[in-house]
Amino acid sequence: xxxxxxxxxxxxxxxxxxxxxxxxxxxxxxxxxxxxxxxxxxxxxxxxxxxxxxxxxxxxxxxxxxxxxxxxxxxxxxxxxxxxxxxxxxxxxxxxxxxxxxxxxxxxxxxxxxxxxxxxxxxxxxxxxxxxxxxxxxxxxxxxxxxxxxxxxx
Numbered sequence: 409x410x411x412x413x414x415x416x417x418x419x420x421x422x423x424x425x426x427x428x429x430x431x432x433x434x435x436x437x438x439x440x441x442x443x444x445x446x447x448x449x450x451x452x453x454x455x456x457x458x459x460x461x462x463x464x465x466x467x468x469x470x471x472x473x474x475x476x477x478x479x480x481x482x483x484x485x486x487x488x489x490x491x492x493x494x495x496x497x498x499x500x501x502x503x504x505x506x507x508x509x510x511x512x513x514x515x516x517x518x519x520x521x522x523x524x525x526x527x528x529x530x531x532x533x534x535x536x537x538x539x540x541x542x543x544x545x546x547x548x549x550x551x552x553x554x555x556x557x558x559x560x561x562x
Contacts, residue, residue, distance in 0.1 A: 412462055412463070419435055419502075437469075445461065464544065466503055466544060467503065467548075470500055471547070473495050474496060477489045477493055507542065512546050512554060515542060515546065516534070516554040528560075530559065
């Protein structure tokens, strides 16, 4: 088992002992999502997913909850919005520090330069470099927009 998975399991056990229902439920959802990906990986011939893929999964879960929070706020369901916010906080504990907008811009510029990307068809190479160098550290949708704008100006 990986260090990240061990941390999640340890936090789950601690939350269960402390009878923190929200944290327990959230971490059980995280474990279920990881196990689901592991099963898919096994059917593809791999043992399990790597820590980088786990971090990408956690980022996806955070983004889903942030979108749900906005939807709940717009619908006037502040109780559910608060619940989603709490889940974001819990899941984010396992992610590295997120890059801010200026750091994302710099990372995208470096990735474009490193890959020699000059056209939109080269975007995949630059994004691949970013995903390898910054797993779980940035919003890749924002990075994608930044790379597109960089390639459009070249």
